[in-house]
Amino acid sequence: MLIEACNIDVQIGKKMILKSISLQIEKGRIITVIGPNGSGKSTLLKTLIGAITPVTGTLIKAPELSVGYVPQRLHIDETLPMTVKRFLQLPHKMPAKCLQNALSEAGASNLMNQQLNSLSGGQLQRVLLARALLTTPNLLLLDEPTQGLDRKGTADFYRQLNQLRQKLNCAILLVSHDLQVVMRQSDQVICLNGQICCQGKPEDVGNSDTFKTLFGLDGDGDTLALYRHHSHSRTTYSQPSANQEIHHAG
Numbered sequence: 001m002l003i004e005a006c007n008i009d010v011q012i013g014k015k016m017i018l019k020s021i022s023l024q025i026e027k028g029r030i031i032t033v034i035g036p037n038g039s040g041k042s043t044l045l046k047t048l049i050g051a052i053t054p055v056t057g058t059l060i061k062a063p064e065l066s067v068g069y070v071p072q073r074l075h076i077d078e079t080l081p082m083t084v085k086r087f088l089q090l091p092h093k094m095p096a097k098c099l100q101n102a103l104s105e106a107g108a109s110n111l112m113n114q115q116l117n118s119l120s121g122g123q124l125q126r127v128l129l130a131r132a133l134l135t136t137p138n139l140l141l142l143d144e145p146t147q148g149l150d151r152k153g154t155a156d157f158y159r160q161l162n163q164l165r166q167k168l169n170c171a172i173l174l175v176s177h178d179l180q181v182v183m184r185q186s187d188q189v190i191c192l193n194g195q196i197c198c199q200g201k202p203e204d205v206g207n208s209d210t211f212k213t214l215f216g217l218d219g220d221g222d223t224l225a226l227y228r229h230h231s232h233s234r235t236t237y238s239q240p241s242a243n244q245e246i247h248h249a250g
């Protein structure tokens, strides 16, 4: 087990964004988080990487946890000339061989010398994935890596993730809106709407009434083809009162 969240609440300003979140991420799993816009998916990922601190609950992280994170948006000036090679070296200069390995693991081995602003959406996602791989993570957190990709591009991307998972034995938690592909390619699905409405195997989530209602699949003939591919540290958070600090235990 890489991460376990127990009863986590997340508040931003005065607004409660996530309530009673409990989940486990085990090694080697592909887990997809689905949910409507504004349901807290990005907030969940930011909480798991430690960028947002929960107000209550417990987050247990395995000592060997190493996270690679791909954010939903890349804040970079598109007019700025920059090669993929330069971009991958932005935080730290790294040997070209490491960059080449990461690019090839992300299925983008031929992009090293391309200009970042000349890449297609799918190519850019692969470069971002390569950047996350540079830290040799055992957990990859990807926030909507398939946004803007068509169905085939999305399925190709999942295939790449599946190969990566097998090669690196890493767990992958990603956010996606493409229900068809999600249901085929994930080991586990978490359906989020401020709280976890349902989670489990894709076929179980897909057949649950909560899921169908949330995604408006109750109507005539709306069905999802549900196929599967074959193929410690502990931090406790408590709601601070006016004169009480957030408590980190262990």
Ligand SMILES: Nc1ncnc2c1ncn2[C@@H]1O[C@H](COP(=O)(O)OP(=O)(O)OP(=O)(O)O)[C@@H](O)[C@H]1O
Residues within 6 Å of the ligand: 012, 013, 017, 035, 036, 037, 038, 039, 040, 041, 042, 043, 044
């Ligand atoms: N920095 C912030 N300040 C205030 N509110 C925020 C902030 N970040 C997120 N929120 C609010 O938290 C809620 C969840 O946002 P979040 O981005 O996690 O949702 P999401 O499920 O990832 O949405 P989408 O599918 O549109 O990307 C939204 O109501 C959003 O307005």
